[in-house]
Amino acid sequence: MFGLDKKDTSKLIIVACLALLAPFILNPFPTDSALAQFNAGYPDLMQRFVIFGIFAIGFNILFGLTGYLSFGHAAFLGVGSYSAVWMFKLIGMNVIPAIVLSVIVAGLFALLIGFVSLRRSGIYFSILTLAFAQMSFNLAYSVLTPITNGETGLQLTLEDPRILGVSATADGSIPVTNLFGLEMRSTFEMAVGPWAFQFNAGYYLCALIMLAAFYLSIRIFRSPFGMMLRAVKSNQQRMNYTGLNTRPYTLAAFVISGMYAGLAGGLMASMDPLAGAERMQWTASGEVVLMTILGGAGTLIGPVLGAGFIKYFENIFSKINDNVLHTWFSFLPDGMEDAVVFIIHPFIGKGWHLTLGILFMLVVIFLPGGLVEGGQRIKGWLSRRKSKDGGKAAGETNPAE
Amino acid sequence: MSNFNASRRRVLKTGAIAGAGVALPTIFTASSAAAFTNEPTGSSVTLGFNVPQTGPYADEGADELRAYELAVEHLNGGGDGGMMNTFSSKALQGNGILGKKVEYVTGDTQTKSDAARASAKSMIEKDGAVMITGGSSSGVAIAVQGLCQEAGVIFMAGLTHSNDTTGKDKKANGFRHFFNGYMSGAALAPVLKNLYGTDRVAYHLTADYTWGWTQEESIAAATEALGWQTVNKVRTPLAATDFSSYIAPVLNSGADVLVLNHYGGNMVNSLTNAVQFGLREKVVNGKNFEIVVPLYSRLMAKGAGENVKGIHGSTNWHWTLQDEGSMAFVKSFGTKYGFPPSQAAHTCYVQTLLYADAVERAGSFNPCAVVEALEGFEFDGMGNGPTLYRAEDHQCFKDVLVVRGKENPTSEFDLLEVVEVTPRAQVEYAPDHPMFAGGNLGACNPGA
């Protein structure tokens, strides 16, 4: 289907099902139960899952295929966000022109930085990209404030011209982002017994774009172009000796992944029209590196998993406080309740960084291939058990892509 | 061109339909029948406390959180009631807000606009918070204030000192109790004049982002009005940790006052570096060299240790104040946690009580009703003397404290002493003052 082989098609279908049914999958606990704290099925977080998924998929096209580790990819996301917000300020609130512009601007920016940085390889390349991104961040935070609004981040105001829209709505508010009239923030809520599921227009737009981005990345991975990039990873010198100039290929991969980052930035601004400078900081660049490695660099689905993993901890674990803990463990006798809360306390709320750090270490120590390998091991274990039960021969192992 | 027009018409048309509540069932919230975003329907109401829990301001955030927990306890009738007993408005009964038990959710702003908005959004979308409060920097406050305006909930700002929060970025749904850069300048100027005279040359070191700039502008304007000269205004990078290369040029600049428009870790390091370079022992133009830190915080003063002694600055509130409200608050906070509250804790506690009181008086959680109840509200007994929430820009007007690093502290909390309580009249300004111009409050937005 769609020019994919059977395995890739099933992968795409799985991702599509996960993305489209996310409001159900991410809200497994009834709203009133104590475990509702772990529900992630609200529009903002679902949007973040898929947007950072796009970002990581794009990063993986560069890092997973060519092995070039860029430490400055957040700059493209930031530039994309700024372009999108400027479109909302100047042109109008439709998201299509904003997203298109953010992809184009990020692509051009990536072309410039990639052209310079790709003259070096290995860690020299990483530091060059880092330097460019940090320069962008520092300038955006201070000197470029007229364009970026510095610390506060670029916001919409009631005075923006919006030549194809309105500066302010009839009731005196700033208009909201929309897709030909469909407001990105509009949410349909479905209550099923004690459960509540939220279907958000913006989320579904992001999810569809993410599926397209995922499909495109499969095609790139399987194309002759993708083969060429892998060859660069395994031995660039040999490629050069055979008379091939690899630079255009790596540059193309760099620009494509920069455009993915720009797309993610544009979508972020479309869901929430604000562009903050810290989106370009090295920590943000580092985050996408971590997402990709954590999920499984070079695999198709890994980066998306890694993105979901990190964003989940950031948004869910940081919101658990002692008060919540006490409600969970209130069934225990008082002394024991306090003891349990005391033990868990350092790992939740303000300690969510600690939990994340420990999990990074555990994953990389025990699952060298990232979360994808974890999935494969579970799958392998299940199939072994199944074959034992059914008395059939064990199925073939599933190599990583 | 015609295509674009068509789409624009469609936007307007659909917008109108959506406004009538036909096309789209809900925006941002649970039931389409609600009159406003997250209308509390059960026996409880949820407030969102969005404070920095990681990053450089984590300790300040932790103190804010303590104050919020205390406020919730008092609102629900627990504890000794704290400032509810001294508050001039007696609408609060100690039975929650409008009889609904107060519950809360917490989140981490990370002192980043993006993360703060994500956290606030999850409180609104997932937890049904009807009011968001907290924060420890102006960038975050302005970003979250914008979000709350769009979402249709009330935002009660925490620690934010930039003029912009109630200046060019003011919003109808946002309220600030904390003072601002202009007030710091207005309060400090007369004290500085008495101490150091009218013939001084000032050198500014300023954190290179919007808060730093507004404070620099305010202080420079206030001191220049005294007759001081400003010899230089130097911007320092936010990420700077070693300020030696910015301090060194001060030595030979001819300046005899150094103004440090820094906060948090920046302030601790720049002040420490300035003292190391012997600036305080210097004599320039026949006068002792002086350092001024316009925005003081006790938590940060602790980080600077000995170096703060004798250095003047301004602060919103300090726990040694002897009025009834402050004493009641220090007593209940100190009893619960074992140490006195910071100014961030104070402003957050007061903001929560002010919101609850406004809801009680309005008889509704509807943001527009709350806005109406808070606009032009005069109150007392909250530690800063008679206070006005001005309707034009949602800024509180109250007395401002000028403080000095204490020479002989009696305890680890006793770092600052109040030099002067600058009366409110002296720090007031017109709503259209040039430093605050350019913004538009807009209309209150109840969401839904």
Next chain:
Amino acid sequence: MDAILLQILNGLDKGSAYALIALGLTLIFGTLGVVNFAHGALFMIGAFCAVTLQRILNLSFELVDETQKDFLGNPLKVKTPYVEAWFGPDIGGSIIDWAVPLAILFAIPIMIGVGYVMERGLIKHFYKRPHADQILVTFGLAIVLQEVVKYFYGANPIQTPAPDALNGVVNLGAAIGMDIVYPVWRVVYFFFAVLIIGGIFSFLQFTTFGMVVRAGMADRETVGLLGINIDRRFTIMFGIAAAVAGLAGVMYTPINSPNYHMGMDFLVLSFVVVVVGGMGSLPGAVLAGFLLGVLESFASMNEVKSLLPGIDQIIIYVVAIIILLTRPRGLMGRKGVMEE
């Protein structure tokens, strides 16, 4: 002229910190081939060794003084440090005063221990793993270390002053008839850094141990074939690198009050320094450290800033880009190290 000399001094001072951190980072790169994102955390742990020693020396017993009141109106508990009670207020007081220099002795065994445990317990298992995995695991470790420190010491900066005797300023230009007033402690810091750097270089240059390590850096396999247990030596080198970072941190505390994320603040910068110096080159790392420190100081001069606004924000990165584009392997890098 004075201004320029002052900025050179500032630059050398900043450069000392950069050079010390980069030196340790390069030792680990060069010997073990590991990208250590936790190196900044080692610097931070060193700084907190000083804080801890200060706390230990300030351990106090409490006496209730009925004549004074605390902020809640209860009788005040007066604290007296044990050290002062044992040695008398004078000697005890000066022991507390000298906490930071004393912390050097305190920090060396701790840092070597931390380095040893880190290498044997974790890093060892990552020698053969891709750099990406090394980055992930050391970054995770860095987060864990700094969160643990934050849990015990809070997020605010903690004042750790230099001894009173070293706290003032000194006129360095007196001999040549100029007026160059400079903080004593910063001068101490610079000479301390020079001492450590010199020590490491002579250790590698003049001892058999150092010779083996250098040989191992150049060709690990051959040294192994000669029957030399190179692994054990590399473990020791990791401990030394940790100690260098830690000592840099200890001595840095009076210059800037330490906080839990100071390691991350230095991490990116020290990577830039190492790469600009050239991968695998110790002299390169030191040279780049001082060079970037001095250039950063010059960039923050008002005359330069008025010409190029914001240049002080980006100077390090601009210099890094220029150097890497003109010299493919940094200032003194070796061919083939970390180029894949």
